[in-house]
Amino acid sequence: MAEVKRIVHSGAMENGTLKPYRLIPPVTALLLLGAHGLRLGDFGLAASLALLAGLLCARRAWARPVAVAALLWGGFVWARATVDFIAFRQAFDLPWQRLAWIMGGVILMDGLALMVLLGRGLDRWFDRDREWAVPRAAMFLLTVFGLVMARAKVDFPILLADRYLPGWGWLEIFLLGCYAQWIGSMMRTPKGHRMVRPRIWGLFSAVFFLQLALGLLGMDRMLMTGTLHLPVPALIAAGPVFRGGGYFMLVLFGATLLLVGPAWCSHLCYIGAWDDAMSRLGPRPAPSNVLRSLSLLGRGATLVLAVGVAWGLRVLGVPGASAVLLGAAFGLVGVGVMVFVSRGRGMMVHCTAFCPMGLVGNVLGRISPWRIRIGADCTGCGACFSRCRYNALDEGRVALGRPALSCTLCGDCVSACAHGRIGYVFPGLSRETARAAFIVLAVSLHAVFLGVARI
Template sequence: MADVKKIVQSGAMENVPVNRYRLLLPVLALLLLASHWFRQGDFGLAAALAGLAGLLFTRQAWLRPIVLAALLWGGYVWAQTVVDLITIRLVFDLPWMRLTGIMSGIILLDGLAMASLLGGGSEAWFDRDREWAWPRAAIFAITVVCLAVARNKVGFPILLADRYLPGWGWGEVFLLGFYGQWVGSHMRTPLGHRRYRPRIWGLFSALFFLQLGLGLLGADRMLMTGTLHLPVPAMIVAGPVFRGGGFFMLVLFGVTLILVGPAWCSHLCYIGAWDDAMSRLRARPFAPRASRGLSLWGRGATLLLTVGAAWGLRALGVPGVSAVLFGAAFGLIGVGMMLFFSRRRGMMVHCAEFCPIGLVGNLLGRVSPWRIRIGADCLQCGACVPRCRYGALDADRLAKGRPALSCTLCGDCVSACSDNQIGYAFPGLSPNNARTAFIVLAVSLHAVFLGVARI
């Protein structure tokens, strides 16, 4: 008897056919909306809506709010279409009553499809991964909205799909949104975060430099604007100082700091992934006490050096080509530090002790309310210390209840604590909810950057 009750409650066996029929209206409404955009020549958006309709049969719970939002937007599209068509027919003194009836039926269908998804039977159908349905839906929605805004506001094709396959930009937007929620589903736990963060970070860096390499080899559509900039993080600050303009990367960097604090350095920096990979060649990182001051003073010195050099080169009227050589030399020194120091010490020496933009991220990241906090009941077992490759944890920091300045919110320490004494903190949120919200923002930014971050 208990087994039968469990089967009925789970929505399996008896209830599945009924629930599947409930998808008829949402699928039909999405396909009609897809056909509308196909006729408008937006093949990518038509394919995205058709793909969304197909995904309904996977029973993933995160799809329910996304499809509801798509149908709500579809209702607006149909209403606007009715107004436009009636206006045109009135201008040319053409009959419009029949058109109004047909379009009203389509809008009614859209509304009935939404009502179908809001019903209890529909909820029983979308029974897979309910626990993380809203975070996954949020990642998908944030990614899609950000990319859509960037695509519409930038004066040139910012997405590769629009450059190589005109009319298919929305297809890329949809795929990046789907990819983002997939990544989020694998990073829901601290252990999953620790495992997948280096992988997706490395993927972003690889694609970033692959596009740059192809652009330099002649595939100029791979480049964002055709104007090359050095892919050296220090140039985010030094570049505008030398040029007296070109603040796009600086603004993007600042917005990222507001959203996720210094997590730029552990999730989004195209060079930082290299240092992370080098540091992982040694099993246990080791940060001698004598070198910890380099986190502030070492990076402070390189920050003054890069900004001062950029200002001096500009004041002296040094040609841009010569300035590029100086910047390239600085970048190569950083790569050398990864190879000879990060690899041997098992610590991200370049990022934690050399990179000036890392110091800027740590300092200005204090504007963001995100923090890593250590509970008062911490046993100070030290299990988290070797996990931190930024040298932000030691016995003193555990006693103080917070990591050092070099912390980038990477989250590796969180998975190391078996007593759940280390976690993300955000005002008004529990540690668990704070970590979930952080993952949503960080993964969404990663998916967006994957689409638009190019030289």
């Protein structure tokens, strides 16, 4: 009997008419919240909430949980505003009871909107972009959360919109959230991940260095603080040693390793995208034991060299200008490795055999539980060997069921395996869920970095 009721209800849902009037409460609640932001002079917030209301009307499934989150936040905003308004009126001995009733009505409207969005009455309305709707909403919300926290925790305008158009920072945050869910949807499949990852990685690097170039040309607001720093990854570790402080990039690097392990080196590094681009100009990569030995020895040597020289320069009291020249020389050597060796081998030699932070990422990234694993039923076809530009796969590693130390969780091998024997793993999650969760985190970090990362 229960099954019959379920089938009848399902048929009614499919054959029934859409009822867009159900959107009136959530759209009204979002616009009221936007009007409150407009009253406070936050034009970006008002525009963002209006756009979110438009996405609800456009029937985007991923916008539904986003709107729920916005209205939950709105409830706290209205409650706090109510307390503040009443306290203000009481302080000046003004009548406040009618205000309390009005604000209570606004809060009830917010609650009604939440009930409507969480109910089943709108299930059929949100029929667009249903595939991966929850991960897409998660990418949007994580991006927004990361940017809001960054904006709140620094004492200078970290977003370009706040620098050039004060009051519009929220709109940049909203648009970056939309960007995150969009590229995440394209990375839903392993093939999509392989195609999109190098493009958005290159985009991030291009935006990063374009801002640096514009800053050097005199547009100071394009720089993080107006103080120039060398964009050489080795200085993430060597810089604080020389300066005796300034641990922001080191902390950021460490936090990224906790979230996505060594994926910094395949999704987020502003220089790594260059090595990736150079390697793609060469032949298909082939496993190399010589380069694999340099994965530990070569990068270990450059790590000791970078940190040791930085410490020595500090002890000797060498001026900062001289240290900058040495850092620039180290960076130029790395670029030479990319242009001549990575391109010639079709492999990311700079990242896997030269970059000291690549080694740090590979070693400390193991703190994070994300892994690439190869099933025991692997056919041994070797298709993944020529996809791996990090020299992490060969017959021996396949037999062990895991890639070598230089693996950065790029995911190219996952798309190469026609038999589905390679995949992301995370304790307690299926492979498909683990891959989806990893994409959510990696894409969200990419979008946040795109919004705030500059010299």
